[in-house]
Amino acid sequence: MDANSRNRWFLDPGPLSTWIDQLADDLAAQRYTPLTIGGYTASARHFAAWLGCAGIAIDLIDDDVVRRFAEHRCRCPGGRQWLRISPKYSRRARRFFVFLQKEGVARPPLKVASPYPLLDDYQSWLRVHRGLSERTIARHLRQLHKLLPELGTATFDYNAARIREVVREWRDRTGPADLRTITSALRSYLRFLAGVGLCRPNLDHAIPPVLQWRLSSMPRYLAAADVERVIASCDQLTRGRLWDRATLLLLARLGLRAGDVADSDSAISNGRPACCA
Template sequence: MVSTKGKAPKLVLMDAGFLAPLIVEFAYSLEALAHSGLTIRGYTDSARHFAAWVCEVGLQLDGLGKGAVDGFARHHCRCAGGRRWNRVSAKYARRAGRFVTFLAECGVVPPPPAPAEIVHPQILDYQRWLSVHRGLSDRSVSRQGRMVKRLLPALGGDPRVYSATTIRAVFRAEAQRCSPSHIRTMTSALRGYLRFLAASGLCRPGLDQAVPPVLQWRLSALPRYLPTADVERLIATCALSNPLDLRDRAALLLLARLGLRAGDVCGLRLDDFDWSAGAVRVCGKSRRSVRLPLPQDVGDAVLAYIKDGRPMVVEDRLFLRSKAPYRPFTTSSSISYIVDRALRRAGVEDPPSKGASLLRHSAATTMLRAGATLEAVGAILRHRSLDMTAHYAKVDVTMLETIAQPWPGEA
């Protein structure tokens, strides 16, 4: 008998059983997403532990779903390897869930069932109409559908019996429970829904006029903008030595020079840039695609990001996350966060706002003060109405002084 006194206990590795080859494929997929070796080991260790537990309790492939991950998280662990856990940590269980998601993506296990949501057929038709005929984004279509769905129980399912009295009563009752900004969005959604029903012959025409207007002064506030010197300070905070700053600098210049919206920047793709012509294609609201001239400093910043800062992954979207997995931004708020972070780095105290629209307003104000016409500014900002562009004329004090009438009496 060989004495083991004074020797370290032999490490007993977990047996992943029939899932062992799939764990190897899982590791390869994480490596392709540019995860670090430490992160890959953390995921594969959790996956191997989960696989050993699956073999122990006798689960089959068709039983590996969210319920299996929940059971793994709750199990009183006495598995091989010396673990003595009363409960698996939430982070550890999420890593095992990532492995199950990988198995579903590969078609090895059934995909998780979609959450059951009963949506009225008319709302589905309305959403399709918004997408096809109005050109709204998927996010806006989803929001409009939620708004109408909230009102539908009070309105009733038969549009043929809708009346102006019913619509006003339902809307006023909803206004008592919501904020003014929510009600303004609700107004747009309900009017659009009633116009869709009338165009489809499902209700009487003109009922959209029964929706009470929300009292507000259109374009009453001054545009929120930064002086040109502060905008340049924001851009100068981005160094040219690391990938994160290269990405942020390119995004800030697109916002500041071309007046793009956060959603425009978020949705840019590599093939939107025509380098030979010095132009960029932007697909904005209502999915209208336009070509804008690409200033030299903007083009240089985008090229620097693509060459030295952008991860080498198979993805056609321009801007990607700075940490693995390198995926595109899911919402435009990520672009606004870049602006917010630059404001804090530049030490801009008490900015009028902290989102991407701040640089859009600043670009329009700067162009107008430099002598650009309202038509030219409106073309760059892609305004449908010149009234929207005229909003920025209120901050051009020099121009307003030339048309201001003298005060008729003494102060």
């Protein structure tokens, strides 16, 4: 009997069983792997069984209930002895809760007035017209919530100078990797605004590229004194070290490349002169 069969046997999801199967179908339609789907459904089944043991009706599930599940000291069926479930496990259970909200089974989230109502339309635009994943959409929204207090909401007043100023301010606060994520979200948001006629077009071209060279911190070459020190470290009386010294001299004095030296070593070890290799 595999793990999923044991979980099905010990954990009774009750009336939510059908919705767990529908969650699996929904995840499969989004091309999640069977292993990932199994993880989500196992968490959902645990969550549903815990609701039944706690006597919590489906229409009473809310964020506080999900938090209580995440913090409960697990003694649920199946021999579990967890002091607390992992954050990853609880996030999977929350995903099931969000799915139930979307299907109209659980109570919908409370509507909180957003200081940036355009972000709701932007979120729909990313989902429908760009086909981005929910994770990427959430990352874009997080970055824009950082930028909009400085950029402002008067989109018709946006100009290249203002956009560059905001990017320059964030360049001084964060590293290149984070700045690339921020500018990517801003560039996408400006394209959305231009597309719906809420700002002048082509403002996304005002965002300067974030340059980063992977090996920029490495020295381009060794100083002459350092090279001589490395060569001198090879003991000329030891056969192996003498070979190392010869290799270093080929590299330093003749300017040969590593591949050239390797070919010479191979030719010598095979008994041929290097010039015939």
